[in-house]
Amino acid sequence: MTARLRLRQPLRSAVAALALTFASASACAADDAAQPPRVEFSGFATLGAVSTDNKDVWFARWGVNFPGDSDPDFSADSLIGLQASLRLTAYNAITLQALAMEDGSERQDPRITLAFFRQTLAPGLSMRIGRLRVPFFMLSDSLYINYANPWVRPPVEVYGLNPFNDLDGIDFIYHTRIGELDAEIHPYYGRGEIPFPEGKARLDETWGLNVALTQGNLSLHLGRGDGRFTFERGDAQFRAIAAVLRAAGQGSVVTDLSGAKGKTSFYSIGVQWDDGLWQTIGEYARRDANRYVPSAYGWYLSLGRRFGSVTPYVSVARQTLHKQFAEATLPPGRLATAWETFLTSRNNAQRSVTLGTRWDVSRQAALKAELTHARPDRDSWGSYFPRETPTTMRIGGRALNTLSISVDVNF
Template identity: 30%
Template sequence: MNKQIIAAALALPLALSSAFAQEAQGPSVKISGFGTGALTWTNTDQAEFSRPNQASGVKKSPRTGVDSNLGLQADIGVNSWLSFTAQGLVRRDAEEEYGAELGWAFAKAKINDQFSVRVGRIGLPAFMISDYRNVGYANNFLRPPVEMYSQVPFNSLDGIDATWQHSFGDTTLTGQLAFGGAEAPITGDLTARGKKMSAVNVVAEHGPFTARLGRVDATVSIYGNGPSNVRLGTLLTGLRTFGTALRAPQLTEMANQLAADEKKASFTSVGLGMDWNDIVVQTEFAKRKVDAYVNDTSSWYVMGGYRIGKFLPYVIQSKVKIDGTVANVVPATCPVASPAVCGQLAALRAGANALPYTGVGQGESSTTSIGMRWDFYRSLALKAQIDRVKPAVGSGLLLNAAPGFNKDVTVGAVAIDFVF
């Protein structure tokens, strides 16, 4: 979306707020915002640490772009049953520079005290903290665990959802059903597109305890005109050519799977949370399945902390692993005696294994984190976090790694979160 249009959209709520303030009658307007100012660094220059969907990350030299953002939200209440909400976010994502994006833009109709419907761009309820994953102040940790939150590229959905909420004694049950489509840049020149998307989200809250179950289904495509897509196209052509010439149907099948064109995908997750007697616990477990050469994965994290006045020290353990083995791989042995053919086949094997989340072991990683949150002033929180990232095979989830890199990486970060 054109950045000038987004900037104008972000400024519009402020103008509306000023205009409505001068009227005795009219819609109610609420302007709010959030942000994080952070500095992040690592102990290596051989690979880059990043958040999901970022084009580049950070090495030894401290950078602000990994964990910093700024958001602005406008809520306009027309009457007791109709309202409009828009939320814009500025951050570094799949481009090298900071960019603005329209995260939410929906109309909400409150049918009754228990049932409501929204139409427009809404948050995709794939995770336990989907609606506030970018609001640092609302989360105890400095950033959501990458091993879990890198498994779905979409943050929002363009479509419709319905939410039902009812209390059963001391327990509140919320159910959400959403339908639509989405697009998300995943690198500087590749974009993921989700069609026929459906999401189910069920949350139960009882005192200090929260339990959640969610499921997202979609058909997913990857497209783009940049170098990454050109390399993929060359790889697919080579696989199909060799599949025919060598009478190796597994190569043709591999090409068909690597061509990520409307392939069925699902993401199922459960979550539990507790904030009781200063003890804070949060955990999620998820399964991703894709009918393509993208690896199926299992991911999880456990966070535990203990609140001491305005301080909250915490620890996190997170992991993502590939389920099973990759069924279709370029053969390790060359079926013919031609050195030229064997050399080209070896190049195809290297190209396939270099694709994100497709090579054997690529994308597997675990992280141990320790951190501290200090609510030092109203609506302000200071956080510090140290992560020990451990790629299982290759470079794991790290970006732009040097050839053969497979070392543990220490990541440090300090941040100030705020809301207004």
């Protein structure tokens, strides 16, 4: 593993601003005897393995990591993260988090996933600036901290719809009471980027609003985000299909496959009930895009029952294609087959049923195992990737079983 931290220019500026803020705030904090500065450290890690019963496909978490080429595959879920928070005064703090896991370009370089300065502006209201966790989903805050989640991984039918987890920008968090409800209102703005093999995806001018409502054992999440979308492809499959389209007089379609003029919207709603014995979690999310990626929506429902330190659970999930991102008119034959294969590879629609068990070995460690029975749609690869030539094998319509095991720790 290469131990290099790669910081983009906006993050360099943010880190420099944080350093200046730290210096000035530390000087002020030195006079605050009632609340001296203090540093808090924490960490989390997952060792996970996944295997499928069909050895001609690999399991894939699209946009999160590169499909593994070994069985079992340890790259899909394994990670380690460290976090440090410097509390300057009772009203402000600096948080840094570094994470090492495989990304979409098959690299495992450690990277900064959180780097923000937090300031309390008024009772119940705080501001954060820097690199933030973008709250697209109900469980975004615990997305990397697998120990906090009941499953080996959040259902890919929903959480695969938006692989952007970090934003360089600013947000505000306001806590208040509305009748008998605890409410959190969370607006945000920023940009994010994800590397891919020979390409990258980027969100710019991204703004959104999340609302969380809690009463007793019940919590509700509502979210909406919009942004400009860039998806620059440079892989061999894209170059080949672009050449096919141009040769068939469909060159204008290429601008819908790769470029920097996309727009996207994301919606999510989630509900959770947890009374200490039963745990029910459900979530719906929808991604709309005018180009580069399909528009799709997904949902899941999960039910778990605690028996002491052991929690068996069952989950059902579905992702559905709403609209493909490009259309081309090609004569029947090899060119049309190549185009259909390209579209199929970008479609992750599938349905699944998962049976699993979580064993809380201690307050800091959990062992999980789950078996997923998935069936990708006929024109989809679902959450799988072909080991053989894509044009000569079929994934869609098949029944695929995936076994996942993980050890999660939080320290």
